[in-house]
Amino acid sequence: MPILELERIDSVTDKSSLMDLLTAIQSNLLSPAILFFVLGVFAAVSKSDLKFPEALYSTLTIYLLTAIGFKGGVAVHQAGIGAVWLPALAAMLLGALIPLWTYPVLRKAGKFSVADAGAIAAHYGSVSAVTFIAATNFLKSIHQPYESYASAFLAVMESPAIIVGVMLGKGALGGKLSLRDAGVRHALRDAVLGKGVLLLVGALIIGALSGPAGMTMVEGFFVTPFQGVLALFLLEMGMVAGRRLGDLKKAGLFLVLFGISAPLLHGTVGVLLGLWTGLSIGGCTLLGVLAASASYIAAPAAVRLSLPEANPTYSLTGALAITFPFNITIGVPLFFEIAKRLHA
Amino acid sequence: MPILELERIDSVTDKSSLMDLLTAIQSNLLSPAILFFVLGVFAAVSKSDLKFPEALYSTLTIYLLTAIGFKGGVAVHQAGIGAVWLPALAAMLLGALIPLWTYPVLRKAGKFSVADAGAIAAHYGSVSAVTFIAATNFLKSIHQPYESYASAFLAVMESPAIIVGVMLGKGALGGKLSLRDAGVRHALRDAVLGKGVLLLVGALIIGALSGPAGMTMVEGFFVTPFQGVLALFLLEMGMVAGRRLGDLKKAGLFLVLFGISAPLLHGTVGVLLGLWTGLSIGGCTLLGVLAASASYIAAPAAVRLSLPEANPTYSLTGALAITFPFNITIGVPLFFEIAKRLHA
């Protein structure tokens, strides 16, 4: 496995035009994974009796996090820490910073309470593993190489934003924050030991330790069926998102606008950061997607326990019913186009 | 993937004899899937403590329906709607018609109540996805090509019989039927949006939209492990069927006879219909198997809600403990033999 996952680098045409973007979006929309997401939304909206057992949802989550972490770890093993640390550090900082500008916007323009603004900021600063996976699939389908250690960025971006967002939501700006507060301790703990982070970071380390030899052993499980498992998972995510569509009214127009413009801004910043830290077009796309994505595995649990007065409807509806569908359908090919042009 | 799934067409010998049939049955009985079914029956009858978690049963069902629908959709993409619509329409009609002759037999000869006769007719007119999958496996194992879009027939045959059967069970023949009845509405709804139909038809459309490019992506999940998953599922089905063996006494001798002769008749009709609509030997076999099979996923739920006064023991025991084992062991090779002779 080379550092850039696909050897064949398609000579990217110069006249990257709106046509290119539309073609990319269209081909993305016709991939099985996205179509299964749409089927899930339809199942929820039409009130079909299709239901995934909770155990299946947990199992798919465990599988996807473990697989993506492990593959990234093997890539880190091959690329060496030397190549990874700089963009990883930049990614981490980006995650920590996003809540700092998101929070005031939510307070001022969105009129959200301190707790709600902190909670939403935490979700949008943290990242969504499934969005990341969908982006790697998109890159593979168009034969665009990328740094396969990019899932290391995913791993380090989960926690920082949650910690910063919770502190903001606890009133850090008003000087009301107490580090002895049980909620803050909970958030710090969950940010490090929550199952999302534990599986991603753990599998990453395992991959880095066992390297390509380890990969040979478990490839038939962590690689061969991977994309199909993602399709099944997106069917379930479609149902979850579809069931939340009804909450859009409660969430209000501002949140809908925010749920689309935040990823646009963060994604562009992410791509730029990738450019500055020397990532390829594929790598820039992935960093953009990570920045644009909003967490719905790690953040909700940590935030619910540490900012109980925040209404989870806002952050979950924004992350799941607005930003997630936007990113996997339009965001991913869009950030790829931006990365391509900026590299040109 | 060619339209006929296996390129190599074995020159079928002319002197198709009883020996051929026996060999085919024997090789079918020794396939892992069937043997796992037998193991399941043994586990149930010997009261072993082996139990599948309910979540595993649901997961396997979701997987099998999605995989078979998706594969069929890709085949439809390749064959073109032009090749598919005629046999599909014929299959659909057959499904709708089967209850019309099944119902009077059950009423007159079987002395079943109106509701019970309608319920059983609905089950036998509808189809069993797993029986269909077992048949495709059989054809693959003997290298017999078949129209790989045949799962489109499966998809369109699920619902019509349920609707017709429920109407009969509601007293349509006695003029008692009211379309405003909540039960009938439930049945119509479930026939279109029940999870079985939704997954099959949904995955079929996804396969048709994403085509071979999509297949390349998800092959490692929907194709590679498919037959092994079927074996595991049949282990569970064996336990379910084994546990129902005790109900055979309650069901009565007539139902046992019906559970074997109905598939014999319907299977032969199905093979003939395949012949008339231009299907290959493999395709005729599959249409025969579909007609012969009795539903135990879509029909039970819809019928239970719309014909509550029908005793589910009759239809479930017939479908699960008699017709399903008969079809996967003897029925499949038998309908293949019939198809072979009629093609000669």
Add this chain to the structure above:
Amino acid sequence: MPILELERIDSVTDKSSLMDLLTAIQSNLLSPAILFFVLGVFAAVSKSDLKFPEALYSTLTIYLLTAIGFKGGVAVHQAGIGAVWLPALAAMLLGALIPLWTYPVLRKAGKFSVADAGAIAAHYGSVSAVTFIAATNFLKSIHQPYESYASAFLAVMESPAIIVGVMLGKGALGGKLSLRDAGVRHALRDAVLGKGVLLLVGALIIGALSGPAGMTMVEGFFVTPFQGVLALFLLEMGMVAGRRLGDLKKAGLFLVLFGISAPLLHGTVGVLLGLWTGLSIGGCTLLGVLAASASYIAAPAAVRLSLPEANPTYSLTGALAITFPFNITIGVPLFFEIAKRLHA
């Protein structure tokens, strides 16, 4: 599939030294499966919120037992019963005999009650399928061929020790045993029909009946993802073992010593027995590992019902938190070294 699963027989160097052992142990410790076990222990000890749904644990167990049984059965098919029966019989006898010397040690040196000593003896005479699988993975990773029908030994070693151990625990040595006792009947029943034995023996027979033709059909499910599934299962086993670490104090120092010295002794005896019955280095290693392993699937259930007055903390903590981790990390490469030297 040849009888020795790997054709290329590495010319084993003569000067098998401590270095070899250390290298083998190290490479074993860096395999994904073992590293995932360690991650599981860490998750439990750090009280992360990572939890596997119970349905996933059952599913993984069913999968591993079925896969290992089936593969072994296909190997028996290829090797012929003639090659298998002698070492299988020897393995079975070894399983039945282990409790006979384990029990007095536990009574005298460990001061355990009659029931507790019988219960622990039953666990250590019976076998652990997952330890066996970890050993086959180790052999594969170092390209060491082994008799692939060795899982037949696993299948026949599960029950005998449970029966002997329960009889001892019921007071057989004091003449108090009554074969009409409900507990003893339960144990005999469970020893034959418990899910562990049923799946292993059942899948073995299915593999033997369907042979390589059957293997071709289900390979994509029972072989391709096998090692990765094992890694996931060991993550869960790590959590289970980690949560039991707290019970080590209750179990006492004697049990810790016993949990390490029993496998050392039994493993060496197993290797010797393999030598006498003509097994290869790989086969001797596997028989050693089987003898060294302690059951935690079949034995706990049977023993709990038949020896209710035995405290399950002792046997489960010993098997899960001491002997299992010891075997998969150090035991496996160690018994391989012993087998290598004895073959030289």
Add this chain to the structure above:
Amino acid sequence: MNPNFNTPPAMNLHPMKRVTIICESILEDRVLELLQETGAQGHTAFPVRGGGHQGERCADITETANVQIDVILKPAIAEALLQRLQTELFADYAMVAYESDVRVLRPDKF
């Protein structure tokens, strides 16, 4: 009755009824509709297996699975709910329903 046996309920606790319904999984949506019509403000549900007059329901496949639905409601409407269940569903389906006394802190919630 032994006065020590039933400790007198504290002042802040308010009597409510709990109605428990165990039925075929397939009926869940219909029972929930019925609850809403009767005026229940919430419910709790989970899958169960069981056995009774309609035979064993061992929950290995959806068709033979049960669901248990617990609902806390004002005493006044508990019996009405049971009566409706009896009239509309008892005859045709595998089902058991019973009520019991419970006490809550926030009576207005139910």
Add this chain to the structure above:
Amino acid sequence: MNPNFNTPPAMNLHPMKRVTIICESILEDRVLELLQETGAQGHTAFPVRGGGHQGERCADITETANVQIDVILKPAIAEALLQRLQTELFADYAMVAYESDVRVLRPDKF
């Protein structure tokens, strides 16, 4: 006792006992046999986790899982059932059992 507190039961409801048994999963079959011997006409069961005097039973593996079995039965046999549970199983296994009052519409069913 405050007369408003326990609303008088309606005429059509009949008193029954509910016996709840929480025990190691492994015991399920033995408890069900015992129920049958005592004369119970049905039962409801589901997997639970828990903790008590025998330590945490966190249900991640079958060996440490619990099951809860609820049975509605005639008041007369409820205590007999509890007594048998105590004599035959309480000493050796992780187990809790208790009874409570419930009311049903169809007393002949239990």
Add this chain to the structure above:
Amino acid sequence: MNPNFNTPPAMNLHPMKRVTIICESILEDRVLELLQETGAQGHTAFPVRGGGHQGERCADITETANVQIDVILKPAIAEALLQRLQTELFADYAMVAYESDVRVLRPDKF
């Protein structure tokens, strides 16, 4: 009150309270801590779904799943437990809690 209605409890049965708590899964650990502080000797828990004032909690993903926690305890501490739940958790989380009367054979166990 109809004397036949509440059968007098047998001599060997001792009154206890059962407190039932239904809340967001995420709160499980906090509730268990609280139980321990109040003096409960054990508990039983299982995943449930449901609906109430905070909307549907359909348990398809962990974030919208509920857990039900049942605890048998001495009558004296039941209300204290409910009060603490109210003060510390009721305001912020989806949650319902209620108590009911049960009877056990081994009062010292709880």
